Amino acid sequence: MGATMIIVIDAINKHLFGDVLDEMFQLRARVFSDRLGWDVSIENGREIDQFDHLDPLYLVGLDDEGNVVSCVRALQTTGPHMLSDVFSSILDGEPPLRSSRIWESTRFCVDTARLQRDGASATAISRATCELMVATLETCRDAGITDIITVIDPVMNRVLKRSDNAPYDYVGSVKPMGKVSALAALLDCSDERIARVRAFAGLHDNVIATEAEVLALRAARRAAEAGDGWMDGQQATSLPGYAVAASVRPTIGLRALAG
Amino acid sequence: MMHLIDLSELTAQRGRFDFFLEQVRSRFGFDHVAYLGANPVAGTMHGYVTYPEEWKRLYIQKAFHLIDPTLTIAQRSISPVDWSRLEQTENFRKVFNIAHDFGITSHGLTIPVRGPYGDTGMLSVTLDTSGHEWKGRIASAIGELQSIAVHMHDAVMNSDAFSNVLRHSLLSSREIEILQWTAAGKTQQDIADILGISHRTVEVHLRSAREKLYSLTTPQAIARAIALHLIYPI
Incomplete structure (x- = not known):
């Protein structure tokens, strides 16, 4: 079992995962604005920029309770993307x-705070990070992509190096971005690199989950939240339709007691 | 395997886009290859297909391009879309129930292209074969199909008079430097050693330079770079 379940979300299946994406935008706000101090705009607790309106591809990691704990975003370099439009200063x-075989990846993050709160060890956090890296590399490779150009900060650069996933080169130079600096790194999506990261983290199984698996996990979470202490012993996964009713029931119970 | 003739070598030739799609079809052994592109700058749409005439006529007559999910939905993805992701939709069944009568399979893949000026294109390929065989064929062709999709898209967009002036991607100094050394007969490893960068960095810049010069091959890109006075002939 992996530390996380990763779902690939794009324009075709996003209607199924609106709540996952919303949680992802909140995670990005916590990580990039609150924790890292990047110069990003936050609205209503969510970090969303112009590129999120262009139907990018997202990879989103969920923990075993169905909480969003990691994410990354990919765009084609033939069309509008961050390095061409907003990070151009990095390129001097x-x-x-510009290539049909190169995708840009941005906004890679892992909710280390949440994982720690859940009692995850440093190894488990590293594992969740590597799972997202492997899922990204494999998704790109399967789409015929040979290389990824990624906009990262020096912290992420160290994480990549530590995970046996060091960039093979950099483009342009390191530039200040808000409180931190940003740089553009190149990663190949080769089987060799994927094997290296998998070996480093000891990942042997599929890291990408199916839509059905993730939908079941989310339904279970909704049922568990709604029915806390009420649905004693029942299989939460079999009761997604009860989520609303379950949230009403305890209130009635309390009223009855007070009356 | 035969080489595809670069579309820039066929400039001004009538029927060159149809010819190019026929090349792609026979090279990979697909049943059919189709391209549809939209250029918002010129306000034009372009379609080229290898489908039989009767199907083409019916498709246009029924305005299927407005509902066909292999176009309308696939266009919004950034990664290639296997049509199996779309077959649950009602419109897919509507189009492909009739397509089957014309011997057209619903095993297909659409490769969406996004250009720099809001222009979009889609290259689709079909092959009537088992699921297992289909997956293997696509996996081995996908990289080249990505390059071919952008090559076709750029050539079609550039055929619009206004866009031809607007649409040129600037090359970086590194891309020009690498093209110049390539023109001088240096291998990618030589260039990597000369510039003190990795072999892969040379490769990635060459790939990008080729596409910016609308070329499928490096010699074609060198020829165009010389013609545009970006590099010196040696």
């Missing part, structure tokens, strides 16, 4: 790479 005024 040079035009960006």
Whole structure:
């Protein structure tokens, strides 16, 4: 079993995972604004930028309770993307790479605070990080992508290096971005690199979950939240439709007691 | 395997886009190959297909392009869309129930392309074969199909008069430097050693330079770079 279940979300299946994406935008706000101090705009506790409106591809990691704990975003370099439009200063005024075989990845993050609160060890956090890296590399490889250009900060750069996933090169130079600095790194999506990261984290199974698996996990979580202490012993997964009714029931019980 | 003739070598030739799709079809052994592109700058749509005439006529007559999910939904994805992801939709059944009567399979893949000016394109391929065989064929062709999709898209967009002026991606100094050394006959490893960068970095910049120059091959890109005075002939 992996530490996380990773779902690939794009324009075609996003209607099934609206709540997952909403939680993801909240995670990004906590990580990039609150924790890392990046110069990003937050609205209503969510970090959403212009590129989120272009139907990018997301990979989102969920813990075994169904909480969103990691994410990353990918865009084609042939169309509008961050390095061409907002991070161009990193490239020292040079035009960006443009290729059907290169995707840009941005907003890679893992909710280390949540995982720690859940009692996860440093190994488990590293494992969750590597699972997202492997899922990203494999998704790109399967789409015919040879290389990823990724906009990261020096902290992420160290994490990549520590996970036997060091960039093979950098483009442009390190530039200040708010309280931190940003740089553009190159990663190949080769089987060799994927094998290295998998070996480092001891990942042998599939890291990408099916839509059905993730929908069941989320339904179980909703049922568990709604029915806390009420549905004693019942299989939460079999009761997604009861979520609303279950949230009403305890109130009635309390009223009856007070009356 | 035969080489595809670069679309820039066929400039001004009538029927060159149909010819290119036929090349792609026979090279990979697909049943059919189709391209549809939209250019919001010029306000034009372009379609090229290898489908039989009768199906083409019916498709246009029924305005299927407005509901066909292999176009309308696949367009919004960034990764190639296997049509199995779309077959649950009502419109998919509507289009492909009739397509089957024309011998057109519902085993297909759409590769969406996004250009820099809001332009979008889609290259689709179909093959009537078992699920297992289909997966293998796509896995081995997917990388090249990505390159072919953008090559076709760029050539079609550039055929619109206004866009031809607007649409050129600037090359970076590194891309130009690498093209210049390649023109001088250096291998990618030589260039990596000369510039003190990795072999892969040379490869990735060359790939990008080729696409910015609308070329499928490096020699074609060198020829265009010389013609545009980006590098010196050696």
